[in-house]
Amino acid sequence: MFNDQERLILASIIFVYFIFLFMLSLYMKKKTKTYEDYNVAGRSVSVFPLILTFVGTGIGGATLLGYMENGYLLGMGQQWIHITMLFAVILLASFLLKKIRHLGEQHHMVTVGDYTALRYGEKARIPTVISFLFSYCAMTGMQFAAIASILNLTLGIPMTVGILIGWVLLTAKTYVGGLKAVIWQDVIQGLILIFGVLLLFVTVLKLSGSWENISINAQAMNEESMLDVFNITSGEILIYLLTLSFYQFIRQDVWQRIWAANSLRTARNGYWISMIVAILLGAMVVLIGVVSRYGLDLGQVDPALVYYRIIEDVFPFSLVVVMIIVLLGAVISSADSFFIAGSSSIVNDLIKPNVKNPNQTNMLLYSRLSVLIVSVIALILTLAIPGLVNLMVTGTAMSVSGLLAPVLFGLFWKKPTKLAGTSAMWIGLISAVVWQILGHPYGIHPILIGLPLSTITLLAITLTTRTSS
Numbered sequence: 001m002f003n004d005q006e007r008l009i010l011a012s013i014i015f016v017y018f019i020f021l022f023m024l025s026l027y028m029k030k031k032t033k034t035y036e037d038y039n040v041a042g043r044s045v046s047v048f049p050l051i052l053t054f055v056g057t058g059i060g061g062a063t064l065l066g067y068m069e070n071g072y073l074l075g076m077g078q079q080w081i082h083i084t085m086l087f088a089v090i091l092l093a094s095f096l097l098k099k100i101r102h103l104g105e106q107h108h109m110v111t112v113g114d115y116t117a118l119r120y121g122e123k124a125r126i127p128t129v130i131s132f133l134f135s136y137c138a139m140t141g142m143q144f145a146a147i148a149s150i151l152n153l154t155l156g157i158p159m160t161v162g163i164l165i166g167w168v169l170l171t172a173k174t175y176v177g178g179l180k181a182v183i184w185q186d187v188i189q190g191l192i193l194i195f196g197v198l199l200l201f202v203t204v205l206k207l208s209g210s211w212e213n214i215s216i217n218a219q220a221m222n223e224e225s226m227l228d229v230f231n232i233t234s235g236e237i238l239i240y241l242l243t244l245s246f247y248q249f250i251r252q253d254v255w256q257r258i259w260a261a262n263s264l265r266t267a268r269n270g271y272w273i274s275m276i277v278a279i280l281l282g283a284m285v286v287l288i289g290v291v292s293r294y295g296l297d298l299g300q301v302d303p304a305l306v307y308y309r310i311i312e313d314v315f316p317f318s319l320v321v322v323m324i325i326v327l328l329g330a331v332i333s334s335a336d337s338f339f340i341a342g343s344s345s346i347v348n349d350l351i352k353p354n355v356k357n358p359n360q361t362n363m364l365l366y367s368r369l370s371v372l373i374v375s376v377i378a379l380i381l382t383l384a385i386p387g388l389v390n391l392m393v394t395g396t397a398m399s400v401s402g403l404l405a406p407v408l409f410g411l412f413w414k415k416p417t418k419l420a421g422t423s424a425m426w427i428g429l430i431s432a433v434v435w436q437i438l439g440h441p442y443g444i445h446p447i448l449i450g451l452p453l454s455t456i457t458l459l460a461i462t463l464t465t466r467t468s469s
Helices: 004-029 035-043 047-058 061-074 076-107 112-120 122-155 159-208 211-220 234-250 252-260 264-295 303-314 317-354 360-384 388-412 418-437 447-464
Strands: none
Touching: 004 122, 004 159, 004 317, 035 159, 035 252, 035 317, 035 360, 047 159, 047 252, 047 264, 047 317, 061 076, 061 122, 061 264, 061 303, 061 317, 076 112, 076 234, 076 252, 076 264, 112 122, 112 252, 112 317, 112 388, 112 418, 122 159, 122 252, 122 303, 122 317, 122 360, 122 388, 122 418, 159 252, 159 264, 159 303, 159 317, 159 360, 211 264, 234 252, 234 388, 234 447, 252 264, 252 317, 264 303, 303 317, 317 360, 388 418, 388 447, 418 447
């Protein structure tokens, strides 16, 4: 894809970019003095950085690489990822955000496990942690794979070696800085990301000609259905709704940023604006994939590599370098957020309740050690499960199966008992994991097993036992 001189330039710029981010993490380390600084950014984040950290977290490597690949390969039906996501965002912002914020303020919460422990007792922390480790380790690992693909395509580094390099670099950066560093790095990377996606979107549309021209080309290939937003099965829409979309209700990185905001108004405004921007950017990415198939002369191309093929086709090398940095920014801004969310579960819900002297120094150390634990689990998942979007859907399915029903029912209904909540978590999680291990028998996705069983368990036990105080 690139000659030796171009690869040397790319290698130098990628190296400098990582050094810059690591130095920024070291600088923010000096300002990270407490446990809450590391895990919820001292609860002092203003609206501008909050918007950009939400955007940076929401648009990751799976979005630019995976969604563009899906758009190119499967067509406009993949926009249902964003249609269902918009539905979830509206519900969260309208009905959940204020409750989440007030609970966090009142009880100084750091994780969703703090909420499930408050609602269903301390034993509820364990299934909560396990559920989040599935999702956040999977999504962190997804970013390792994304970095590996960048290094492979630009520098010729083998995928396995690239995964290990991404693992080391992302782990080191996140270990040092915590959420404060993550958020301020996201300010830079969020701006780069927005600029890059808009630039690529406008360029591809301009070079592809009119929609009529794109439609004619699709018809000539007997693929006009690819331009139809309903070119997707209802089953696929349901899976996107129950996994990627409903996962928004229980995302620990979202709850942590709601608590990290300096006020309820900041949290609400930051979430609304950022999610609208993120969904629009995601929709543009899918559309780039679709339009490039029929509007650009890409020739034979591996769908997994369509992002690289497009930027090489439409830009001179100087802008290709910029778009590689855009991709790196997307990957890194998501990866470190997922790192913190997963590690917070370990330190706050497993370690802290069992430490006799949980002072700030000890908890800061344990927070950083928890990042290392998450990184190892994420590495194993990356090497074991192929496919960026598949990896994300698999991880979110485990969390939604175990936590969605207990969290939502607990927020809005007083009757669910401690036994009902914890039992629902375990039943949903275990059944989804077993179904995944069995390889989706009868073609049924694990979420369609775990979530109904979790909900039925919660309702059945609640209605047949006395409400706990």
